[in-house]
Amino acid sequence: MIRLAVVGDPIAHSRSPEIHYAFAAQFGLAIDYQKIRPERFEESVAALIASGARGFNCTVPFKGAAFERCDTLSPVAQATGAVNTVVIEGDVLHGENTDGDGLLRDLMHNLKWRLADARILLIGAGGAARGALPSLLSARPSCLHLTNRTLSRASELVSTRPDAGSVLSAVAGSELSESYDLVINATSAGLREVAPDLPASIISSETRAYDMVYGSNVTAFNHWATRHGARECVDGLGMLAEQAALSFSHWTGQLPETRDVMVQLRQGLR
Numbered sequence: 001m002i003r004l005a006v007v008g009d010p011i012a013h014s015r016s017p018e019i020h021y022a023f024a025a026q027f028g029l030a031i032d033y034q035k036i037r038p039e040r041f042e043e044s045v046a047a048l049i050a051s052g053a054r055g056f057n058c059t060v061p062f063k064g065a066a067f068e069r070c071d072t073l074s075p076v077a078q079a080t081g082a083v084n085t086v087v088i089e090g091d092v093l094h095g096e097n098t099d100g101d102g103l104l105r106d107l108m109h110n111l112k113w114r115l116a117d118a119r120i121l122l123i124g125a126g127g128a129a130r131g132a133l134p135s136l137l138s139a140r141p142s143c144l145h146l147t148n149r150t151l152s153r154a155s156e157l158v159s160t161r162p163d164a165g166s167v168l169s170a171v172a173g174s175e176l177s178e179s180y181d182l183v184i185n186a187t188s189a190g191l192r193e194v195a196p197d198l199p200a201s202i203i204s205s206e207t208r209a210y211d212m213v214y215g216s217n218v219t220a221f222n223h224w225a226t227r228h229g230a231r232e233c234v235d236g237l238g239m240l241a242e243q244a245a246l247s248f249s250h251w252t253g254q255l256p257e258t259r260d261v262m263v264q265l266r267q268g269l270r
C-alpha cells in the first residue's frame, strides 16, 4: 500500500484523492490517499513520515511552508519558492513543483498549442504565476509579458529571471495595447467570478485564452475573452490533472494518462 496525502486548508473541496485513485488503477497500484487539514503543518508532516507515507501534495496555504521544510528541492521548486509535491525518502523530504510543467503539458501536449515564438501575456504574480514562469520561459516564446493588479509584484517576479533578457518584462495593465497569441489568467479573480480589469485590445481573433481557474460554468475570464473575439478559450482543469500526473510520477515512477480523468473531473463538476 502506497500512502499519500494532500495537505491544505480548506481541503474538503479537493479532487486530488479521486484523481490519484484513478491514476493508481491504471497501474494496478494500491494507494491510500488522505486529505489533511493540519492544525500545525510541521506536526502533520511528522505524522506522515511516521506512517511510512511515500509523499504528499501541498496546496494553499502550505506551498511556502513545504518549501521551507524540504531538505532538497528540484530546480523548479527552488526557482518558484513553492512546493506542491513532497517525496519522502526515509526522513529526507524532497520538494518538487509540478504546477508549471502541468500547465505546459496541458497547453502543448493536450491542446497542441504552439508556444515557441508565441507572444504570451501572463496575468497575475501570485504563486500560480510564479510556478508557471520557468515552464513558460522554457517553451521559448518570442515575448512573455507579465501584468498584475499590483504591478510591483510582476516587476519583482521579472527580476528573478535576469537570464530571460528582453523576452520577459512587466507591463502595467493600462500600458497593454497589442494583442497576444496566448493570454493566461493566473489570478484568483475568477474565484469571485470576475475577470481582471484589462483592455480588450489584448484579445484578437488569433488569441487563445487559458484560465487556470475552472468550474462548472465558463469562467468569468473566458467569458470575457470569448466576448472580445478570442479564437479558443480553455479552463484549468487539464492543468489540474497534468500537475497531479507529474506528482504521481515522482512518487511511483509511473506517468499516468490524464484523458479519462479529465472527462471524469468534468462530469463531476456538472
Ligand SMILES: NC(=O)c1ccc[n+]([C@@H]2O[C@H](COP(=O)([O-])OP(=O)(O)OC[C@H]3O[C@@H](n4cnc5c(N)ncnc54)[C@H](OP(=O)(O)O)[C@@H]3O)[C@@H](O)[C@H]2O)c1
Pocket (backbone or CB within 6 Å): 099, 123, 124, 125, 126, 127, 128, 129, 148, 149, 150, 153, 186, 187, 188, 189, 190, 191, 194, 195, 196, 197, 212, 213, 214, 236, 237, 239, 240, 241, 243
Ligand atoms: N488549475 C490548476 O491546477 C491551478 C493550479 C494553481 C493555481 N490555480 C488557480 O490560480 C489562481 C491563482 O492562484 P495563486 O496561488 O497564484 O493565488 P495567489 O498567490 O493568492 O495570487 C492571486 C493573484 O490574483 C490576483 N488577483 C486577485 N484578485 C484579483 C482581481 N479581482 N483582479 C485582478 N487580479 C486579482 C492577485 O493580484 P495582487 O498581487 O494585486 O493581489 C495575484 O496576482 C487561483 O484561482 C487558483 O485556484 C489553478
